[in-house]
Amino acid sequence: MRLLLTAHSRFTRFAAIAALFTAVAASGVAQTRINDTFSDGNLGTNTGGTGSGFSSRGTSLVTESGGALVFQAGGYNTQVIASNSANAFNPFTAGLPTTLTATFGTLGFDSSFNRQWFGYGVNGTSGNHWYPINGTTQGLYLSILYNNAGEDGTYGLAAGHRGNLIAVSNTGALTTLASWDWATQPTDGFSFSLTTTDTTYALQFTGATVSNYVLGASSGTLTGLGTISSNFNVNIHGQTASGGANGFTLDALSVTASAIPEPSTYALIFGTLALAGVIAHRRRQNNAARQAGN
Ligand SMILES: [Ca+2]
Ligand SMILES: [Ca+2]
Secondary structure (H helix, E strand, C coil), X not given: CHHHHHHXXXXXXXXXXXXXXXXXXXXXXXXEEEEECCCCCCCCCCCCCECCCEEECCCCCEEEECXXXXXXXXXXXXXXXXXXXXXXECCCCCCCCEEEEEEEEEECCCCCEEEEEEEEEECCCCCCCCCCCCCCCCEEEEEEEEECCCCCCCCCCCCCCCEEEEEECCCCCEEEEEEEEECCCCCCCCEEEEEECCCEEXXXXXXXXXXXXXXXXXXXXXXXXXXXXXXXXXXXXXXXCCCCCCCEEEEEEEEEEECCCCXXXXXXXHHHHHHHHHHHHHHHHHHHHHHHHC
């Protein structure tokens, strides 16, 4: 009988722990949508990573070389790529914070202008320009722009600021959610991450001096996108005014999503933990009773 009880308690404890792991696995665990370190030398494939690489959107001078995406400067040459449509998803989902992280290698500087745009654009959008001037392209964009003030007030750009986070609605309206200064020209090797839900955004930078958010904050309410009716790709756009060595390289890019556990899931987890604790306590009591009887 004692053997049966011991076996039963072991089985119950195993079942409780298994239920706990199941509950945890179903909630809060990061799901990797894209993880590309640009290491297989082919823009269109992503060997060993997550996601199936990127495609050119009618432009040239983007290569994958030396472990990085290389946007070569070409003198007004526009470079646009997008994550392949097989990896399209909706980063604006309630209860599913989704984080896009991009890490630069080098970031060239052109005394006339540099334009880089990163973010989410509607799946299937094509064309050799991808930025808010194409106002029918719904999405959320981070712009890294250097110019001589000639583009202040256009494309949703705040005057005198090199960085902007811009939402483009499904009606083409632009909403500048945040605008900031780099104290110096953005430095090589910096990373940004952008986390979104259906109602919020949060921006973070590492390796760069970013200050003076003037229109918004580093986090806030996501407005301006309108009704989300499609899936999105990660798009990247580069352009410099002159040729030479003024392009940029991107070392890594990832997109992860992590579900927020429902209250009922928390209840299940804590309930299971409590049950496991009771079982362990009873087992210790039984063992102590057996030892006392010996
Ligand atoms: Ca590749
Ligand atoms: Ca890399």
